Amino acid sequence: MIQTRNLTKRYGSFTAVDTVNLNIPAGEIYGFLGPNGAGKTSTIMMLLGIVKPTAGEIRLFDEPYSSKRLDLRRRIGMVPEKHPVGMWTWMTAGEYLQMFAELFSLEEANRRIDHLLERVGLAEVKNKKFSEFSRGMLQKLSFVRALLHDPDILFLDEPISGLDPFGVKQIRDLILEENREGRTIFISSHILSEMEKVCQRVAIIFGGKLMAEDQMKSLLTTLAKDREIHVDLEELPAELIAKVKKLKFVQDAIGAEKTLIVKVPKTGDYRKELSKYLIDQNLVPLSIQEKSLSLEEAFVTITKENINLFAGIGGEK
């Protein structure tokens, strides 16, 4: 669906995006992560055709893409981080959407608008000036605007930034729902816990370079140095930790209240052995869970240690 090849953007002597190669298949929820100034926005702007690349090429829907390709731009929807402050305050939600519907020359625009507003729960405020909308309502309205012309790809830039938990859930549900309908969704966000919940594939950009790109699970597995097994016990005897440490498959063990946390090598599943040992110690494991590396941890690992998975594992895609 979206491919870039050696995509580069320089601003004078500063390289914002350095030979980035992306390959986003259709129908995926693709997370694009990176710290501030990593080159995320520049990349997105190039993919949207708003900023011209210094070098490299972009292909959308298997066709070369530039800002002049209005036919391809019509198949993209974009939800920016923030609705432009103070703009179009005189318009109602309906008028605002009507303007974009007209820009895209949509047929039966009113019906489409009503349907989408209904979906996001904003039908009752169609004739309300959206200057009176809350942050969450504005974000949902932005979604509706982006979906008006039924795009194949949806770009979301920090879609849940500044939302309350209820708003976050609503947006998350929307994203998943749109993806179920076959839309490819490209998300750029700092809120990694949310990205972990929705993204199927992630890419991590740092210093303008693409450091990692893989399926979520594979990436976390690749980056994890070891595994952690969390065992909840009725009680945690003081001498238990020292004994567990002596087990040959245990790298380290710590206790946290009534939970025993054991680090084991990431190759191999040692839950059975550990469970057997604890039972032999007359202890009853209430639950045994394996805790994998979180996306946040993976992100920090990559960016802090400047790990480039393309240089190491996997190679260029």
Added chain:
Amino acid sequence: MNQRAHATSVLAKRRILETLISPGYYVAQTIGLVLAYLLVAGFVRAVDSSGFNYTLNPAYELIGRSLVGAFGATFVEKLFSEGPFLFTLYIAFLPVLLYLAVSSVFRFGLEKKVGALELLTYGPADGTSYFLAALIKDILMTAIYLVVLLLFLFIAGLLNNLILGPSFYYSLVILFFLSIAIYAYGIFASSLTDNSASAIAVFLGLILFFIIIMMGSFTVVSGYVRNLASVLAWIIKWISPLFYWDLALRFVEMGNWGMYFIGVALLLLLSVVVLFISHLTIKTRGVRA
């Protein structure tokens, strides 16, 4: 229809609607019409048995003396030879011209800075269709106001047995095209800058510069000022809308209608060139602040 033209028309409709439901345009019109009323009423009070005598009305005395001091007695004589309406036209037009021009420049800069312009370009619109929409709005609003002003002055004339002379009509036409050129320069200033304050500063600076050069070469005071302004004027005149405005008025004074319309056409051409440069600028700089 061409995609840019379609986007322009959609955006233009919204801009026009926005202007029509906002108080600013109406307030500017009212200010202009009130000024027109004051100037016409003052003129009527300054007429005696031998004709118009500006010393008979305090406001006109101030205006008359200032203009005589700056531009000479001949200038004032010609300005009021057909009555009050030529002078009134220029003064009454200023509030609306300033409002439309400055608000468009301000808006352009603001929308660029907050990302509204970028938002529009996620779809089929681009920077050029955006500014063309603003221009269409300004032209239409200007035309509406000129019609309103014409009607107002016509009625005021009827009430006082004053007549709208030929100078008034051909100044009205040239003023319309002059305003287009001024709006074009506003767009140019906005395309060069990233925010409202800078855009307004560049725009007002440009216009003031053109005015100062024009007035400097027109003034009767200080030969040095006039000489310097004349040298600058010779260089600047080709890009100054006031030059073509002055050219057209001179030709029509001579009864040379052909050259008057050529002056009008040149003014339009200047606008097109400035808009084209703005198009290239915005294409190069992009729509992001």
Added chain:
Amino acid sequence: MKVLRISAALLLLLCAGVLFADVPVREEQFIYSILAFNGKDYAGTFARKDADTVYLVADVDNFLTVRNVFVYFWPITQDWKTDTSALNIPFEGTLELSGREAEAQMLGMIPYTYYNIRGEYELNWKVAKEAEAEAAWQHYQELMDAYWQSVSAYYEKRALYEKMLNELTVTITKLRDAGNDVTALIDTLKELKAPPEPQYPTEYIVPPVPIQKAFILNLPVGEYQIRFFTQDGKIMEGSERRIVVFEKRRAEAIGLEVIPGDKWTRPVESKTPSSVLYIDGSTDLYIRPFYQQEYNDLFYEKMRKNDAKGNPNLMKWVRIQQVPRARVEVTRQAAETRMVLEEPFYVEQAKGAALGYQIVPFDPEGKHKDREPSLQAFHIPVSKDQRVIRLRVQDKEGQYLPSSERQIRVITPSRIGIVSLILAACPLIAMIIVMVRRSRRYTS
């Protein structure tokens, strides 16, 4: 007491300062004295040392001389003047003129005179140079000599006539008293006629001036440079000047001199061809159409007075001469068009302590016998109920003169305040309507 003394002393000093106010400072300067033709007559000005340019009308004779005079700035009229009574040293030499031609010309001073002869038009200027100037001056001298001689002869004849009249009267009285028949003598008395007064020569409106020498510049349009060479061939320092020669842009337009009945000594001029004359209708108008020509405002003003100001980007109409034997066609609303001819009028002052006057038709045979008319003009009666009066001027052949159409409109100040203010507020009313309607669309 001490404070009082100091204040009094300061006051005295102040008064003294006023008493010894600045006297204009005269400076000896080399100047060009200019006698330039301005389209209607010759008028003099001068270019002082700081004036770098001289302005002249094209294709007419203009006269330049160089001299040393005192120049001073007169603050009351805010202009520069010369004091030729104290110092006036003319220079003889040659003038180098360069400009349009490839080579510079050297001009010498030429004797000249100029005069204006009576003809169909009031202004018929002639310039005579060299031998012609001598002849013209000579002719004028002879004309004047003949006139003064005839005046002397007249006085002699007059004296004789009065003597005869006196003697006859005395004789008639004596003989009548003696009872004699004096009929024959009375007849003789009746037949005695006074000698006619000699007529002042009417050949000239402006007689020839005494022959002078000057550099005569009759140049086509353009820019030139001059400098003065003294008799020993040296360039006079500070004599370089630029000459701007200009011409009229348009001619044959008609202007109107408008004399209001209540301010007959303060006429105004309507020069712009499309101009409209707005009046309050309180008095009749007396108009005089004139020919006018259009010149560059700055050039023309500086040609008339070298240190004047003007606007280089404006053209102004300059009155040249009255249209001779014109007729004015007057058209009023709902009335027939009629022709108005030029007539003489007399201004009669109000008698007694009352101030004011009235303008009445001149009656040379009646109450205004032996007087001259106060003005000759076209009378346009005006009243407040006549909103529009249209004028058009014809020449002596009955042809309409171009750009002579004018409108006179009587202002009717009405209660426009309320009406116009309401109209001016219409946009605000529209705004309120729009905003109310718009607000109804919103849901809160």
